[in-house]
Amino acid sequence: MQLKGKTAVITGSGRGIGKAIALKLAQMGANIVLNDIPASDTVDSTAEEFRREGYNVIVTKGDVRNENDVEAMFKAAMDAFGRVDILVNNAGITRDMLMIRMSEKDWDDVLDINLKGAFLCTRAAAKIMIRQKSGKIINISSVAGVMGNPGQANYSASKAGLIGLTKTTAKELASRGITCNAVAPGIIKSNMTDVLPEKVKENYLKSIPLGRFGTPEDVADVVGFLASDASNYVTGQVIHIDGGLVM
Numbered sequence: 001m002q003l004k005g006k007t008a009v010i011t012g013s014g015r016g017i018g019k020a021i022a023l024k025l026a027q028m029g030a031n032i033v034l035n036d037i038p039a040s041d042t043v044d045s046t047a048e049e050f051r052r053e054g055y056n057v058i059v060t061k062g063d064v065r066n067e068n069d070v071e072a073m074f075k076a077a078m079d080a081f082g083r084v085d086i087l088v089n090n091a092g093i094t095r096d097m098l099m100i101r102m103s104e105k106d107w108d109d110v111l112d113i114n115l116k117g118a119f120l121c122t123r124a125a126a127k128i129m130i131r132q133k134s135g136k137i138i139n140i141s142s143v144a145g146v147m148g149n150p151g152q153a154n155y156s157a158s159k160a161g162l163i164g165l166t167k168t169t170a171k172e173l174a175s176r177g178i179t180c181n182a183v184a185p186g187i188i189k190s191n192m193t194d195v196l197p198e199k200v201k202e203n204y205l206k207s208i209p210l211g212r213f214g215t216p217e218d219v220a221d222v223v224g225f226l227a228s229d230a231s232n233y234v235t236g237q238v239i240h241i242d243g244g245l246v247m
């Protein structure tokens with residue numbers, strides 16, 4: 001499971017799960033293309049951390065909803081490293097609200113970033129990977145896209161859409177030597193879960209057979225497998241990383 005000489009583009013990688021994935025792939029030897037929105041300072045500090053560790057990394061800032069920004073991101077990757085072997089569609093947002101109170105803007109923003117952004121990035125990456133006759137595309141979905149979640153009609157729909165996009169991409173690109181898979185994280189430890197009241201945490205934990213929240217590293221480890229040659233015969237799959245929450 002080594003990625004020496006390969007290049008990985010990870011969207012939304014300034015912090016959290018995206019950063020953990022970027023670090024995992026860097027540790028496996030990949031050149032790293034970090035991406036986040038123009039207003040992000042965390043992606044710059046993440047890049048500095050990586051450089052101090054001796055990893056090859058560049059930063060691209062842009063909105064995955066914007067076709068020109070996406071094309072610029074992949075041009076920067078090609079200019080810097082000459083190839084793109086791995087795409088991780090991680091960029092995503094939430095705008096939670098009960099459906100009857102959800103605004104059209106909150107629906108559109110979540111679908112545009114979480115799903116349209118993944119489509120634009122996949123399309124751009126596929127053009128490069130087809131020429132190379134190889135590539136790995138990994139979409140970060142969610143258990144919310146499998147089982148739904150109250151107050152997350154927009155998020156659940158976007159993550160379910162990612163699963164459909166994954167399967168279609170896998171079928172369209174398999175003959176070109178390109179695989180596409182998704183991972184569906186469950187409840188992952190984050191700043192958001194850290195501030196939850198203890199009673200709420202206890203109730204969540206009761207629904208997880210393994211009895212703990214996941215970590216960004218739990219997600220990154222599975223993505224590392226899917227990005228490596230160890231997964232060459234795996235495509236069109238959705239791997240749950242949820243401690244048994246959804247069975």
